[in-house]
Amino acid sequence: MTKKLLLLSTGGTIASVVSDEGLAPGESGEELIKMLGRLQYDVTVRDILELDSSNIQPEEWKIIAEAVYEHRNDYDGIVVSHGTDTMAYTASMLTFMLQHINLPVVLTGSQVPMNVLLSDAPDNLRLAFTAAANCAPGVYIAFNRKVMRGCRSVKVRTTAFDAFESVNVPPVAEVTSDGFSVKDHRLPQPGECQLNTKIDTHVSLVKLFPGFDPVLLHAMAKNGCHGIVIEAYGLGGMTSIRRNMVAAVGELIRNGIPIITTSQCLYERSDLTKYEVGRLALLEGAISARDMTSESAITKLMWGLGQGMDIKAITKFFNTDVAGEVTLD
Ligand SMILES: NC(=O)C[C@H](N)C(=O)O
The missing domain is CATH 3.40.50.1170 (L-asparaginase, N-terminal domain)
Incomplete structure (x- = not known):
């Protein structure tokens, strides 16, 4: 037919x-x-x-x-x-x-x-x-x-x-x-199709570079930003001396603002557990987006915040594969 x-x-x-x-x-x-x-x-x-x-x-x-x-x-x-x-x-x-x-x-x-x-x-x-x-x-x-x-x-x-x-x-x-x-016949997880367009657009996607002033992260939060995706280095490391991104990330998280980390490298996954500069961020509560694209991470964050998720729920949400966007270990 x-x-x-x-x-x-x-x-x-x-x-x-x-x-x-x-x-x-x-x-x-x-x-x-x-x-x-x-x-x-x-x-x-x-x-x-x-x-x-x-x-x-x-x-x-x-x-x-x-x-x-x-x-x-x-x-x-x-x-x-x-x-x-x-x-x-x-x-x-x-x-x-x-x-x-x-x-x-x-x-x-x-x-x-x-x-x-x-x-x-x-x-x-x-x-x-x-x-x-x-x-x-x-x-x-x-x-x-x-x-x-x-x-x-x-x-x-x-x-x-x-x-x-x-x-x-x-x-x-x-x-x-x-x-x-x-090649891939994977079906979506079973369930009734839902339309849910509630999103929170007060988010930001930041690319880290040597010399980035963490004061800018605080400025974003002060100006109404509810969540930030940081494109960090390599496996997910971020600066921890002088312009201390890790400290800023911790402060924002304690103020209820989820910080998601992706990598500036297009291919392969982030893994915050390998280097000290990643582990410090992890200890502060940074959420790894693993092998997600930045496009997927920022839209997932908008959607999660739109559902009223707090940091704990956002962390759980990013540890969930909704529709094939992330590889969980
Ligand atoms: N190739 C394209 O479609 C580019 C165009 N500027 C667009 O995104 O609408």
């Missing part, structure tokens, strides 16, 4: 046209489908946003999550066309807002607009429809012949077609000369 798929169009380069002010979204979802040509699926289109993804913010995450939730029982799969710049954040947040999702939700976009000859858009959109028709329920990004778990995806290139990588886990599906093959 022909699969019924829904395209939710949100803008991005894929739908962009040249204007005097620069590339900006201008094509509708219907126009994207027309340019794509023949498809073996029964596709319905809805334009829900028309934005460059630099303008996609928490308000838009809610609109996208609500649209997916509303149509989750009417289709076999949903494709979301989206700008690439913040696609990994949207995919990560949808993972938390739509837990136990009951169908594949596949985000895609392109580096070159659909209306340009030799654009990567037709291939990416076709791949996204194929993934939406064949993958297990979950949130994914489909790009350049790979289908990746949304909460493990990172944009790693500004212009090349191979713009996304699946970090610390292999892609879920790939296109090779043998065609489309799904």
Whole structure:
């Protein structure tokens, strides 16, 4: 039977046209489908946003999550066309807002607009429809012949077609000369699909660098920041002499502000137990995000705080694999 798929169009380069002010979204979802040509699926289109993804913010995450939730029982799969710049954040947040999702939700976009000859858009959109028709329920990004778990995806290139990588886990599906093959058939944890868009956006993501003044962390807290993700060094170490980050982290945690640590290294996990500079932070109560992407860590923090979780609950939450975003030892 022909699969019924829904395209939710949100803008991005894929739908962009040249204007005097620069590339900006201008094509509708219907126009994207027309340019794509023949498809073996029964596709319905809805334009829900028309934005460059630099303008996609928490308000838009809610609109996208609500649209997916509303149509989750009417289709076999949903494709979301989206700008690439913040696609990994949207995919990560949808993972938390739509837990136990009951169908594949596949985000895609392109580096070159659909209306340009030799654009990567037709291939990416076709791949996204194929993934939406064949993958297990979950949130994914489909790009350049790979289908990746949304909460493990990172944009790693500004212009090349191979713009996304699946970090610390292999892609879920790939296109090779043998065609489309799904490698990971893991189903989401059983449960009723829930829409929960309550998030706390008063958070921050900080990249540590030699010379970082911990006073800035206190300034964030004073200005209403409820939680911070720190991209620390290597396995998760942070400065403990002179500009003492560890001490600042401890003080913030004692004031009820959770501090999550990720690594500036894109690949492999954080492990605060190995070095003294990590252990000190651990002793102060820093929460390791292990092998999560920063995109996933900051959206998980927003979602957890939005549920009213205190530090203890946030710690437990980060020690839980919600939808494949983290590898627990
Ligand atoms: N390739 C792209 O889609 C980039 C664009 N600025 C966006 O994120 O909307």
